[in-house]
Amino acid sequence: MSDSPPAHRRGRAFAEGVLSAAANELLNTGFDGFTIANVAEKAGVHVTSIYRRWRTKEQLVIDALLSSVEPTIPVPDTGSVRADLVELTLNLYASITSPQSKALLRLATMPLDFDRLDEARGRMVDDRSAAMEVVFERAVRRGEIGDTVDPRLALELLHSPIYSRVLITHEPVDDAFVTDLVDLALHGLAPDANTRTRPRIRGAASE
Amino acid sequence: MSDSPPAHRRGRAFAEGVLSAAANELLNTGFDGFTIANVAEKAGVHVTSIYRRWRTKEQLVIDALLSSVEPTIPVPDTGSVRADLVELTLNLYASITSPQSKALLRLATMPLDFDRLDEARGRMVDDRSAAMEVVFERAVRRGEIGDTVDPRLALELLHSPIYSRVLITHEPVDDAFVTDLVDLALHGLAPDANTRTRPRIRGAASE
Incomplete structure (x- = not known):
């Protein structure tokens, strides 16, 4: 295998195409109806090249879903x-x-x-x-x-x-x-905590 | 259809047998592999008599699960x-x-x-x-x-x-x-509520 950028880019494009096709397939057919053959057809690639990278349907499904899910969420900093x-x-x-x-x-x-x-x-x-x-x-x-x-x-x-x-x-x-x-x-639920007429706090911080 | 007790009991026994077979089938094969034909075989009844009571696989699955789940939970009354x-x-x-x-x-x-x-x-x-x-x-x-x-x-x-x-x-x-x-x-999380050295309450009620 070559380390040259074009090969890398081709590899990434291949993976992205397969994962995107797999994610769509999963949403359309569900897990049980999902087949690597269908994904290959949708992605326009050979079944064997998919199997070279993902050994099982399960691995492909999980990677497809992970690739389509935002891994991190923004951390707010409002002051309160x-x-x-x-x-x-x-x-x-x-x-x-x-x-x-x-x-x-x-x-x-x-x-x-x-x-x-x-x-x-x-x-x-x-x-x-x-x-x-x-x-x-x-x-x-x-x-x-x-x-x-x-x-x-x-x-x-x-x-x-x-x-x-x-x-x-x-x-x-x-x-x-x-x-x-x-x-x-x-x-909390306890009444000592329950000063229920709390203001709509915005910057009620003690800074 | 007769309203006599024996017929009622037979109907209940039939339903219980089918629902129990269906619940087991569901646990073994999952939803996608579940078929009414298999349930009929396991329960020792005719497919058509199942369909007479449950029109679809989905209805049978849901009834089977519902029949095997405790609908209510005990309500405690410890005093605290x-x-x-x-x-x-x-x-x-x-x-x-x-x-x-x-x-x-x-x-x-x-x-x-x-x-x-x-x-x-x-x-x-x-x-x-x-x-x-x-x-x-x-x-x-x-x-x-x-x-x-x-x-x-x-x-x-x-x-x-x-x-x-x-x-x-x-x-x-x-x-x-x-x-x-x-x-x-x-x-709660707020410090006014957080008298963190709370006793291991048991009957700390104000009665």
Whole structure:
């Protein structure tokens, strides 16, 4: 194999074409109807050249979905933890509502045992946790949240309802819902926390 | 058709046999490989008698899963909201970890448009919301939580992480995790709420 740029570029173009055809095929037929032969036809390449790069249908499916999903989400920095958490949650929602992301999420719910899928899931969770940690560090520095809360747990508490709505109940996720969730997560259910006439914070930080 | 008890019992036995065979078939082959012909063979009945009761494969699949899933979860009454919420959440977890429940949940994540499925999902959400409302009413009466929190939203906040772990990340759900989740949901992230040296409450109610 050559390392020259044209060969690299050809390789990348080949991979992109196959992955894009595979992602479309998956959305049209689902996982069970998906075949490498159909993908080859749609991409205009030989079946064998696909198999040279992806040994199994499963590997191709996962790579196709991963290539079509945004791996990182933007980390907001509004100056207030409440607005940061609302924006971070809306960013997460935006990142999982494409047909490709939903297909990947559904694939993750299937009783499949793919290391690649676990790895991909792990990478996405790490990315979201890292984003939450940045938001948390700033909030702790501003005195808005306690420094003993585990960002990974807070992430699960705050973002799981988004996954549930997208995947299971198909209820809408709008600004009002996300704001209510964030307020509940910030202040909790207990009445000492429940000073329920909270102002619509914007820059209520103690800086 | 006769209304006599023996005919009724025969009808019930027929339905139970078919639904049980269908649930097993679904767990073994998945949705795409599922056929009514195979179910008929396993149940030892005629294909046509299955079709007389269930018009489509989809209807049979959904009824089979619904029949194998516990529709209601026990509502705890420990005397403290913290212990009630921990137990309610563990009850929810127990109710969704059977292979049948997981299959139903996964079916709910598929891009299928079945009214029966929506109806079933709605019924299960209503049941869990009703359980949460009972726990909430008692907690409000004891002064443990504010009376302005929406039980439905609290349910989403507290139980969605369980669905995410079962369906997506496959991380374990144990007492420690559930207790941490409940504490975070009760007291929130904000430092005014975070009197982090909370006692291991048991009957800390103000009754």
